[in-house]
Amino acid sequence: MDQAEKLRQLMNLKKANNDNKFRVLTVTSGKGGVGKTNFVINLAAILQKRGFRVAILDADFGMANVDILYGVKSKYSVYHLLYEEKNIEEIMVTTKDNIKIIPGGSGIKELGQLNDEKREKLLSEFSKLQNIDILLVDTGAGLSNVVLNFVEVADDVIIVTNAEPTALTDAYGLIKVIIKSNIKANLNVVINRVKSITEAKDTFEKLSRTVESFLDYKLKYLGYISEDSKVGQAVREQNPYVIAYPKSEATLCLQKISSVILGETIENKNNSIKDYLGKLLRKMGR
Numbered sequence: 001m002d003q004a005e006k007l008r009q010l011m012n013l014k015k016a017n018n019d020n021k022f023r024v025l026t027v028t029s030g031k032g033g034v035g036k037t038n039f040v041i042n043l044a045a046i047l048q049k050r051g052f053r054v055a056i057l058d059a060d061f062g063m064a065n066v067d068i069l070y071g072v073k074s075k076y077s078v079y080h081l082l083y084e085e086k087n088i089e090e091i092m093v094t095t096k097d098n099i100k101i102i103p104g105g106s107g108i109k110e111l112g113q114l115n116d117e118k119r120e121k122l123l124s125e126f127s128k129l130q131n132i133d134i135l136l137v138d139t140g141a142g143l144s145n146v147v148l149n150f151v152e153v154a155d156d157v158i159i160v161t162n163a164e165p166t167a168l169t170d171a172y173g174l175i176k177v178i179i180k181s182n183i184k185a186n187l188n189v190v191i192n193r194v195k196s197i198t199e200a201k202d203t204f205e206k207l208s209r210t211v212e213s214f215l216d217y218k219l220k221y222l223g224y225i226s227e228d229s230k231v232g233q234a235v236r237e238q239n240p241y242v243i244a245y246p247k248s249e250a251t252l253c254l255q256k257i258s259s260v261i262l263g264e265t266i267e268n269k270n271n272s273i274k275d276y277l278g279k280l281l282r283k284m285g286r
Contacts, residue, residue, distance in 0.1 A: 024135045024270050026154035030170025032141040035192045036160045040138040041069050044099050045240040046258045052133040055100035059150055060140040061108040070095050071238030077105025081125055082118050088125040109146060112284035119281055127274040135273060143177055149283040152183045155268050162192045163203045172210055179215045191224040200224030223257040225250050
């Protein structure tokens with residue numbers, strides 16, 4: 001395939017997904033330490049490189065670190081927007097690659113207890129963010145009502161895990177709660193830090209078979225990311241590895257994953273970031 005044909009396919013893919021309007025991808029995990037946040041910032045960077053306007057909502061109020069991994073500093077968060085008269089432009093930071101980061105901080109766990117005035121302010125401020133194609137939500141790890149709320153209102157959910165037995169057990173536990181809670185979610189799995197494609201497939205099959213047998217649900221496999229020393233090096237440099245090391249094995253893996261994500265035809269639950277936030281607030285306020 002020549003370069004011109006590849007470019008035409010990419011532009012057609014972008015157009016098809018732009019026709020799907022605004023899209024929310026919630027990324028979560030059963031336990032901490034599996035590389036979820038690093039996956040988020042690199043997926044954001046690769047989607048931005050492919051022509052999409054991307055924002056990240058750092059919804060991990062306990063261990064929020066999206067900004068740190070990107071090498072940018074956020075002074076404020078959603079909490080300051082709600083209670084200290086800051087606006088969305090003041091709390092949001094933009095990376096050198098033009099990715100918007102919205103730090104949630106302790107404001108995330110406050111969302112379910114907002115009065116009408118605070119809810120309206122939040123909706124009003126977020127409605128200013130019109131130029132976003134894809135919102136990536138980085139949740140806290142593990143099980144909580146907050147995580148389940150973010151899962152429920154997403155267009156797609158990506159569960160990041162690895163081959164360790166504890167990671168798989170916790171991923172299964174998260175999936176079980178989602179399904180048993182009757183949450184209608186499009187659940188996708190990424191296997192991180194694998195030594196080979198065989199290990200990745202075997203790990204997914206082990207999880208998939210268990211979920212299908214006991215929960216009667218079929219997971220979708222998005223792909224895997226290889227164990228790669230460039231990933232740790234990029235973290236130390238506070239730069240996404242897809243930018244710092246575009247030819248690394250991990251970058252090639254993530255390129256394939258992003259193609260699968262963009263190639264999927266889904267029925268979007270959300271029409272805009274304001275619409276998404278309104279649904280999230282209603283869920284949290286139940």
